[in-house]
Amino acid sequence: MSVKTKKVKEMTLDDKRVIEVALAGNPNTGKSTLFNALTGLRQKIGNWPGVTVEKKEGKKRCDGFNLIITDLPGTYSLSAYSLDEKIARSFIIEGKLDVVVQIIDASNLERNLYLTTMLRELGANVVIALNMMDLLEESSSSIDVNKLSKEMGVPVVPMIASSRIGIDDLENTIESIYQKEQKPIRITYSKEIEEVLANVQEILMSIPSIPSDFDSRWLAIQIIQNDPEILTFLKNWNVNKTIIEKLLSFGREDYEAEIIDTKYEFITNVTSKALKRGEEKLTRSDLVDKVVTHKWLGIPIFLIVMWGAFQFVFAISVPFMELIDMLFGWLAGLLVDNINIGWLGSLLGDGIVGGLGAVLIFVPPIFAMFFILSVLEDSGYLARAAFVMDKIMVKFGLHGHSFIPMLLGFGCNVPAIMSTRSLKNNKDRMITILINPFMSCGARMPVFILFAGLFFGAAAGTVIFALYILGIVVAIFTAILLRKTFFKGKSAPFIMELPPYHTPKLRSATVAMWDKGKMYLKKAGTIILIGVMFVWFLAAMPFGGVEYGGPDTWLAAVGTFFEPIFRPLGFDWRIVVALIVGFVAKELVVGALGTIVGGGGSEEGIKDAILADEGFYPLNSLSLMVFTLLYVPCAAVIGVMRKETGSWRWTIFAVVYSTVIAWLFALVVFQLGSLMNLGL
Amino acid sequence: MSNKVTKLDQLEIGDIAKVITIDVSGELRRRLMEMGLTRGTLIEVIGKAPLGDPIEYKFKGYNLSLRKEEANKVVVEH
Numbered sequence: 052m053s054v055k056t057k058k059v060k061e062m063t064l065d066d067k068r069v070i071e072v073a074l075a076g077n078p079n080t081g082k083s084t085l086f087n088a089l090t091g092l093r094q095k096i097g098n099w100p101g102v103t104v105e106k107k108e109g110k111k112r113c114d115g116f117n118l119i120i121t122d123l124p125g126t127y128s129l130s131a132y133s134l135d136e137k138i139a140r141s142f143i144i145e146g147k148l149d150v151v152v153q154i155i156d157a158s159n160l161e162r163n164l165y166l167t168t169m170l171r172e173l174g175a176n177v178v179i180a181l182n183m184m185d186l187l188e189e190s191s192s193s194i195d196v197n198k199l200s201k202e203m204g205v206p207v208v209p210m211i212a213s214s215r216i217g218i219d220d221l222e223n224t225i226e227s228i229y230q231k232e233q234k235p236i237r238i239t240y241s242k243e244i245e246e247v248l249a250n251v252q253e254i255l256m257s258i259p260s261i262p263s264d265f266d267s268r269w270l271a272i273q274i275i276q277n278d279p280e281i282l283t284f285l286k287n288w289n290v291n292k293t294i295i296e297k298l299l300s301f302g303r304e305d306y307e308a309e310i311i312d313t314k315y316e317f318i319t320n321v322t323s324k325a326l327k328r329g330e331e332k333l334t335r336s337d338l339v340d341k342v343v344t345h346k347w348l349g350i351p352i353f354l355i356v357m358w359g360a361f362q363f364v365f366a367i368s369v370p371f372m373e374l375i376d377m378l379f380g381w382l383a384g385l386l387v388d389n390i391n392i393g394w395l396g397s398l399l400g401d402g403i404v405g406g407l408g409a410v411l412i413f414v415p416p417i418f419a420m421f422f423i424l425s426v427l428e429d430s431g432y433l434a435r436a437a438f439v440m441d442k443i444m445v446k447f448g449l450h451g452h453s454f455i456p457m458l459l460g461f462g463c464n465v466p467a468i469m470s471t472r473s474l475k476n477n478k479d480r481m482i483t484i485l486i487n488p489f490m491s492c493g494a495r496m497p498v499f500i501l502f503a504g505l506f507f508g509a510a511a512g513t514v515i516f517a518l519y520i521l522g523i524v525v526a527i528f529t530a531i532l533l534r535k536t537f538f539k540g541k542s543a544p545f546i547m548e549l550p551p552y553h554t555p556k557l558r559s560a561t562v563a564m565w566d567k568g569k570m571y572l573k574k575a576g577t578i579i580l581i582g583v584m585f586v587w588f589l590a591a592m593p594f595g596g597v598e599y600g601g602p603d604t605w606l607a608a609v610g611t612f613f614e615p616i617f618r619p620l621g622f623d624w625r626i627v628v629a630l631i632v633g634f635v636a637k638e639l640v641v642g643a644l645g646t647i648v649g650g651g652g653s654e655e656g657i658k659d660a661i662l663a664d665e666g667f668y669p670l671n672s673l674s675l676m677v678f679t680l681l682y683v684p685c686a687a688v689i690g691v692m693r694k695e696t697g698s699w700r701w702t703i704f705a706v707v708y709s710t711v712i713a714w715l716f717a718l719v720v721f722q723l724g725s726l727m728n729l730g731l
Numbered sequence: 732m733s734n735k736v737t738k739l740d741q742l743e744i745g746d747i748a749k750v751i752t753i754d755v756s757g758e759l760r761r762r763l764m765e766m767g768l769t770r771g772t773l774i775e776v777i778g779k780a781p782l783g784d785p786i787e788y789k790f791k792g793y794n795l796s797l798r799k800e801e802a803n804k805v806v807v808e809h
Contacts, residue, residue, distance in 0.1 A: 127766060130761065130765070132758055132761070132762075159792055159793045160792070165765060165767070307760075307761055311761070311764040312769045312770050315769040316769075336794070337777055340778055341778060344779070344780055345781070438785060438787070439781055441780065441784070442780060442782040442784050451785075544762065544797075544800075545785050545797065545801070546766060546797060546801060547795070547796045548766075549787055549794040549795065549796055550793075
């Protein structure tokens with residue numbers, strides 16, 4: 052039993068019997084819906100040890116017993132080639148589970164049963180939760196539940212998880228079988244394979260160090276298929292080197308194909324008895340697909356849906372953001388003005404309350420984004436969006452699934468980077484993460500609006516549009532560069548299920564929003580807060596007498612120190628300070644400039660002060676906007692990058708790379724502008 | 732079906748064919764087979780993405796998308 056499950060056990064209040072359950076299943080079968088229906092909101096979300104794959108645990112008090120349920124990653128197989136499969140398989144092998152519940156989409160029985168055969172060969176105690184019975188009926192097909200149960204040798208519970216139908220049955224079934232040992236299923240392979248299996252098993256039997264709970268037939272089947280993890284197992288059991296070599300020499304590539312063929316033959320035999328298919332014709336989903344992926348309509352529909360989602364996120368969140376901004380601004384001012392001990396007022400007001408505000412202001416767009424993303428995913432459209440965009444994305448060294456994170460980046464890069472979890476191939480995912488900050492997030496807009504509005508008059512809109520395009524171009528250029536250097540190789544195959552369209556459920560979207568939003572608050576929130584506090588510290592030091600953010604503070608000293616590097620871009624120390632503050636969060640740039648150039652804190656005051664100041668003119672404001680566009684968006688992005696790439700090295704690479712790119716582009720803008728003597 | 736042997740990416744929308752084998756080794760073959768593209772499976776072409784690639788197929792009662800590159804590895808009888 053792992054340490055983690057022990058902790059959850061202590062959380063249970065009574066000492067009823069505890070049954071440990073893992074929830075397995077293919078993607079798109081309603082697995083999260085079932086998990087939520089079983090555990091409610093009492094979930095612990097974390098990561099599987101050492102990786103960024105999400106792990107959810109929950110518990111459920113039942114009549115006379117308690118369930119501890121672990122949600123395994125959704126997989127089609129357990130052959131341990133992908134990270135998700137490895138996690139699921141080793142948890143089943145090592146987790147000392149009582150029961151594995153496999154959720155199956157009843158309208159897609161055949162392919163779902165493939166995973167069942169693997170679970171059963173592994174020797175897990177399986178219960179099949181036969182979900183989406185309503186959709187099955189709609190398609191005029193039917194499943195003989197008793198026959199299915201008999202053929203697969205496991206209990207089968209029909210259910211409609213989204214309407215909570217069948218949940219009680221499932222719990223009672225788990226309780227009734229958890230102490231019974233199911234005999235592993237035995238699929239008979241070809242004569243040749245059976246002979247090889249017998250030979251391998253004979254050798255395995257003679258090795259005393261193999262734990263008794265490992266089924267030797269299962270091990271033999273993995274060995275002859277060249278299973279990538281077998282070597283690790285054998286080494287862990289201190290198996291003699293020559294014996295390992297002998298065992299591995301039985302592996303042959305052809306066996307794998309034959310074994311998969313035979314498993315599906317076994318399944319076809321089961322379904323021929325238990326499943327009665329309705330007349331094969333195009334389903335409603337197929338007809339929707341004809342329109343949604345249509346040659347001429349496909350891309351316009353895609354753009355409209357994306358535009359709608361984007362509008363939804365920002366229309367919903369902007370009023371809340373303004374409210375939070377106002378509330379915290381007011382509260383901070385109140386504290387600064389009314390606490391007589393100067394530094395304390397500043398610490399509480401500018402530092403802590405201001406810092407909290409900088410974290411909380413992101414909450415509305417992030418929650419709205421997770422909500423709409425979950426709606427799109429549940430509806431089935433997200434898979435089609437990737438399908439429609441794949442070819443374009445591949446040209447740029449990306450993948451069909453890279454599009455959504457790029458689009459979300461225009462809102463906020465933090466949730467955008469988190470949404471790259473839909474990319475299962477590590478190279479595709481790394482590239483998609485690393486280019487994301489170049490998609491100009493909403494927080495950069497105020498800087499653009501201020502300077503483009505001040506110095507470019509009627510051309511302001513064009514300037515801002517050109518900045519967005521520049522960001523996209525740099526992103527694409529970077530993607531191609533990374534694909535050709537550090538992440539060589541082809542984009543992952545696009546073997547993707549296009550699940551039937553469903554009406555999204557409000558409940559599951561709300562739960563997804565809450566779960567993921569909470570995670571953002573915890574992780575990114577801490578980092579923003581620390582960053583804000585740090586800037587406060589520099590802006591308030593040295594103690595006593597200095598005006599917060601004024602020319603005598605340490606912050607100003609830092610600005611002056613870095614000024615020489617930025618002089619070729621046309622920046623003096625005050626702009627450098629604003630950019631350093633912008634490192635924490637772009638939202639703070641305009642405010643910081645206000646503090647430094649004066650203007651009484653109001654937007655209009657800042658404008659007047661900048662116009663009257665000789666240190667600001669059209670050309671350096673243009674290079675300032677270019678720099679702001681391209682360098683690190685905020686401390687939260689650094690934090691989330693570290694978390695999602697799992698590597699400080701790549702995070703630091705992204706920070707350094709984007710800052711250098713920003714510096715170079717701003718330099719070109721400023722120097723070219725000066726040379727051409729545009730009169731800016 | 733006229734019993735002509737071809738590759739999956741050569742079929743037109745609406746065509747139905749029968750899988751003979753996967754003409755590639757290693758991980759790609761395993762993944763395609765695990766998704767159900769095994770010997771004898773009947774497969775129908777549902778549609779293509781607006782830019783002609785990837786392609787949507789239906790078999791064993793569900794829909795799957797494959798790029799032309801991957802579909803080209805599936806030998807079918809049509």
